[in-house]
Amino acid sequence: MERPGSEARPSGAGDVVKRSNGAGRGEPAAGRGGLGPRVSKLVRRLSMNRRVVLVHYHPVRDARVPTTADIRPVGLENVADALAMDSAERVEEFRTFLQRGDLGYYAYLDRRVVHRAWVRTGPTRVPTYLHYAPLQVPGGDAYIHYCETAPAARGLGLYPAVLAHIVADLRARGTNEITIITTLDNRASRRGIEKAGFAETRRVTLIFLLGVPVASSAPRSSSLGPPHG
Numbered sequence: 091m092e093r094p095g096s097e098a099r100p101s102g103a104g105d106v107v108k109r110s111n112g113a114g115r116g117e118p119a120a121g122r123g124g125l126g127p128r129v130s131k132l133v134r135r136l137s138m139n140r141r142v143v144l145v146h147y148h149p150v151r152d153a154r155v156p157t158t159a160d161i162r163p164v165g166l167e168n169v170a171d172a173l174a175m176d177s178a179e180r181v182e183e184f185r186t187f188l189q190r191g192d193l194g195y196y197a198y199l200d201r202r203v204v205h206r207a208w209v210r211t212g213p214t215r216v217p218t219y220l221h222y223a224p225l226q227v228p229g230g231d232a233y234i235h236y237c238e239t240a241p242a243a244r245g246l247g248l249y250p251a252v253l254a255h256i257v258a259d260l261r262a263r264g265t266n267e268i269t270i271i272t273t274l275d276n277r278a279s280r281r282g283i284e285k286a287g288f289a290e291t292r293r294v295t296l297i298f299l300l301g302v303p304v305a306s307s308a309p310r311s312s313s314l315g316p317p318h319g
Contacts, residue, residue: 164194
């Protein structure tokens, strides 16, 4: 599942572990009830009947979020530092991110990674929830996703601090539009995003029946009113 960048559950989504935009932990080898991981994943999807609202955010102001964490870019030399909070399989996924040119950011406390976030740069097209609601990222734009905070570091304001750091870094690189997405029900994620200087610009509604989206809507941002916390 692609994580909305906001530490959302798909983002990253607040300053608790929020799975954005956009895949939770891998299934155990045996899957659920003895089923293989792929079969278990299919069963979960086919049993999903629900409505999901994705909230898009763009930065609208510079935000300075104080933190004692050491925020560093991710490279091949330190990508494995995420083993402090992620599985080996996840770290291998991060290596592929680097190979395709994505930007990664780790936040360290006591020399241990306690938060990470990733950025896709355009031109590209990325799914923002499961394999659905694709987002077109034009050249010169960026999409923040795969944000997560380690359990022991929740509540320390790392999420907005890292987001503000990323925005400043992307602006210095000449990035145009920056997008992050979370789900409407992830209030902690939305608070963290807004604290980092973002404002809600759009909502996309997905209605799933038997795990398949049968309806999607994207109201104009002008119809939304002020952001919610």
